[in-house]
Amino acid sequence: MINLSKEDVKQIFTMQDAIEADKAALAQYSKGLANVPLRTNIDVPESNGQALFMPGYVQGDESALGIKIVSVYPDNINKGLPSVPATMIVMNPETGIVDGIIDGTYLTQLRTGAVQGAATDLLARHDAKIGALIGTGGQAESQFEAMITVRDLEEVRIFDIDFSRAQAFANEMADKYSVKAIAVETSEACVTDADIITTVTTSKRATFDAQFVKQGAHINGVGAYTKEMCEIPREMIKRADVVIFDTMDGVLGEAGDFIQPLEDGYITEDAINGELGQLINGDIKGRTNDEEITIFKTVGSAVLDVVTAAKIFKAYKMEHGIEL
Numbered sequence: 001m002i003n004l005s006k007e008d009v010k011q012i013f014t015m016q017d018a019i020e021a022d023k024a025a026l027a028q029y030s031k032g033l034a035n036v037p038l039r040t041n042i043d044v045p046e047s048n049g050q051a052l053f054m055p056g057y058v059q060g061d062e063s064a065l066g067i068k069i070v071s072v073y074p075d076n077i078n079k080g081l082p083s084v085p086a087t088m089i090v091m092n093p094e095t096g097i098v099d100g101i102i103d104g105t106y107l108t109q110l111r112t113g114a115v116q117g118a119a120t121d122l123l124a125r126h127d128a129k130i131g132a133l134i135g136t137g138g139q140a141e142s143q144f145e146a147m148i149t150v151r152d153l154e155e156v157r158i159f160d161i162d163f164s165r166a167q168a169f170a171n172e173m174a175d176k177y178s179v180k181a182i183a184v185e186t187s188e189a190c191v192t193d194a195d196i197i198t199t200v201t202t203s204k205r206a207t208f209d210a211q212f213v214k215q216g217a218h219i220n221g222v223g224a225y226t227k228e229m230c231e232i233p234r235e236m237i238k239r240a241d242v243v244i245f246d247t248m249d250g251v252l253g254e255a256g257d258f259i260q261p262l263e264d265g266y267i268t269e270d271a272i273n274g275e276l277g278q279l280i281n282g283d284i285k286g287r288t289n290d291e292e293i294t295i296f297k298t299v300g301s302a303v304l305d306v307v308t309a310a311k312i313f314k315a316y317k318m319e320h321g322i323e324l
Contacts, residue, residue: 001098001099001100001101002099002100002101002313002316003100003101004100004101004102004103004312004313004316005103005106006103006105006106008316009102009103009106009107009110009312010106012312012315012316012319013110013311013312013315015110015113015114015117015142015145015146015149016149017311017315018110018111018113018114018117018308019114019117019118019121019146019149019150021111021114021304021307021308021311022111022114022115022117022118022304022307022308023118023276023280024061024062024307024311025058025062025064025301025303025304025306025307025308026115026118026246026247026275026276026277026280026303026304027062027277027280027281028058028059028060028061028062028277028303028307029058029247029275029277029301029303030275030276030277030278030280030281030283031060031277031281033058033059033060033062034056034057034058034059034303035056035057035058035059036055036056036057036301036302036303037055037056039052039053039054039302040052040053041053047073047075048073048074048075049071049072049073049074049075050071050072050073051069051070051071051072052069052070052071052072053067053068053069054067054068054069054070054302054305055067055302056301056302056303056305056306057093057306058303058306058307062307062310063093063094063310064093064306064307064309064310064311065090065091065092065093065096065306065310066088066089066090066091066305066306066309066310067088067089067091067302068086068087068088068089068104068107068108068302068305069086069087069088069089069104070084070085070086070104070108071084071085071086072084073085082105084105085104085105086103086104086105086107086108087101087102087103087104088101088102088103088104088107088305088309089101090102090306090309090310090312090313099313100313102309102312102313104305107305107308107309107312108300108305109138109139109141109142110142110308111300111304111305111308112139112142112143112222112298112300112304113139113141113142113143113144113145113146114142114146114304114308115246115276115298115300115304116143116146116147116198116220116222116296116298117145117146117147117149117150118276119218119220119244119246119276119296119298120146120147120150120151120196120198120218120220120296121150121151122276122279122280122286123218123242123244123279123286123287123294123296124150124151124195124196124218124287124294125195125216125218125287125290126151127195127290128151128153128195128196128218129151129152129153129154129155129195130153130154130155130156130157130193130194130195130196131147131148131151131153131155131156131157131194131195131196131197131198132156132157132159132190132191132194132196132197132198133147133156133157133158133159133190133198133199133200134159134160134187134190134191134197134198134199134200134201134207134208134231135159135160135199135200135201135207135223136158136160136162136165136166136168136169137200137201139200139222139223140169140200141173143198143200143220143222144156144173144177144181145177147196147198148177148179151195151196153179153195153196154180155179155180155181155182156173156179156180156181156182157181157182157183157184157189157190157194158170158173158181158182158183158184158190159183159184159185159186159187159189159190160183163183163185166183166184167183169181169183170182170183187207187208187209187212188208188209188212190208191208191209191212191213191217192212192214193214194213194214194217195216195217195218196217196218196219196220197213197217197218197219197220198219198220198222199219199220199221199222199223199231199232200222200223201223201224201231202223202224202225202229203223203224203229203230203231204228204229204230204256205230206230206231206232206233206234206236207231208233209233210233210235210236210239211235213236213239213293215291215292215293216290216291216292216293217293217294218287218293218294218295218296219232219236219240219293219294219295219296220295220296220297220298221255221257221295221296221297221298222298224255224256224257224299225254225255225299225300226254226255226256227254227255227256227259227260228256229255229256229257230256230257230260231257232257232295232297234257234260234261234266234267236293236295237257237258237261237267237271237295238261238266238267238271239293240271240293240294240295241287241292241293241294242273242285242286242287242292242293242294242295243271243272243273243294243295243297244272244273244274244275244276244279244284244286244294244295244296244297245272245274245275245276245296245297245298246275246276246296246297246298246299246300246301246304247275247299247301247303248272248274248275250298250299250300250301251297251298251299252269254299255297255299257297258272258297273285273286276296
């Protein structure tokens, strides 16, 4: 059985590969070819822990089967262990046999950055030059990499509630990717005149003000994944011309950005155009001109994990001459 670490994956699978994998996954999902049950949560109270099991199966050209296991054990930090370890189990959909496992933490970071990259590729202006990234946590680097993969950005502005953390992150990204990365002290400075805005935090209130967003901007809401969390200003949603989700069920069931304004009647579901997979499949329209404001919201789905993982294993086998 093959066991792939983060470094193993990075050697054989690029961000562009992951972006194409996520596009394929969501296209199949929107065709109704994915079976993604609700995750199973098991509490382990004596260890102050919780185990989450996230299975998925995709039919058709992107056939894939697997399950991601994510454990949440806050006390692990006192033992020198990861507090949220994750493992992806990849199965052969033809035989049901386990092919191997992948570092689930890195897989999650990769496919989450990539789904934003897929949306940005399909929705942002082609001449986008200025990026804005709000939040510098564990998901931030893959979000940064995805933006610069799909657009030739001249600079990316970085904002975090801790300016020193933003500075350190900007310096690291500039060195690693040879792209101009600038730490700024306010979200206003971050988003003003930006062509692409990506917010990846667990904030319970909007991370920027809609009035500072220019016409033609594309916005990615990546961080908020509970009913209490809210990164995108509701005024921004009402002002937007195109609003697209990774999955309708996921966002409408989990993301406070949209649940809150929908529940109090500030917006209606008519404001939502559909799913990214529908756009990929040609069933709905996205951006039609350079002045439109577009929004993409993702909360993630096991379909992204299983398809990306299957493609990683295919790439590994091809690289090492293993029969597919």
